[in-house]
Amino acid sequence: MSVHKYTRAEVAARDNNKQNLIIIDNVVYDVAAFLEDHPGGTEVLVDNAGSDASECFHEVGHSEIAIEWRNTFKVGEIVDEEKLEVKCKQPSAAESAEPLTLGGLLAVYGPPVAMAVLAYLLYTFLFG
Numbered sequence: 513m514s515v516h517k518y519t520r521a522e523v524a525a526r527d528n529n530k531q532n533l534i535i536i537d538n539v540v541y542d543v544a545a546f547l548e549d550h551p552g553g554t555e556v557l558v559d560n561a562g563s564d565a566s567e568c569f570h571e572v573g574h575s576e577i578a579i580e581w582r583n584t585f586k587v588g589e590i591v592d593e594e595k596l597e598v599k600c601k602q603p604s605a606a607e608s609a610e611p612l613t614l615g616g617l618l619a620v621y622g623p624p625v626a627m628a629v630l631a632y633l634l635y636t637f638l639f640g
């Protein structure tokens with residue numbers, strides 16, 4: 513079965529009472545039947561109908577279940593010449609982990625160690 517191809521202008525034009533087309537990752541979904549059932553609410557879908565909601569969809573961090581469910585509403589794809597790069601926000605381990613530096617270590621462990629030393633000195637001064 514061939515996939516129906518939409519231009520972005522066509523998707524925008526089909527945002528009406530019968531169809532609420534939305535683009536996520538170059539795939540076109542009709543969310544009209546799903547508006548009331550969306551756990552994230554009707555409004556976000558209505559607001560994004562007719563446009564590309566990929567960024568919003570990924571920002572929310574939708575679950576695997578949501579991504580599976582999404583397929584139920586697929587009605588087509590964006591024409592090849594209007595496809596955009598799919599940007600999924602998945603922070604890589606390399607990006608999130610900061611390199612270990614002496615300054616960083618001191619900033620984290622410095623204050624509690626200094627407090628412990630001070631407490632020890634005070635204790636020996638008072639009771640030693």
Ligand code: HEM
Nearest residue numbers: 541551552556560565568569572573574575578581582585
């Ligand atoms: C066909 C497309 C979509 C499906 C099947 C879907 C499905 C879901 C599901 C199952 C949840 C519950 C949480 C989870 O399991 O991740 C959810 C939450 C949510 N969704 Fe969607 N969603 C779709 C599109 C969108 C779009 C396009 C947006 C934004 C423009 C959006 C915004 C939200 C928000 C804000 C929540 C609430 C998150 C929270 O409570 O933390 N969704 N969606």
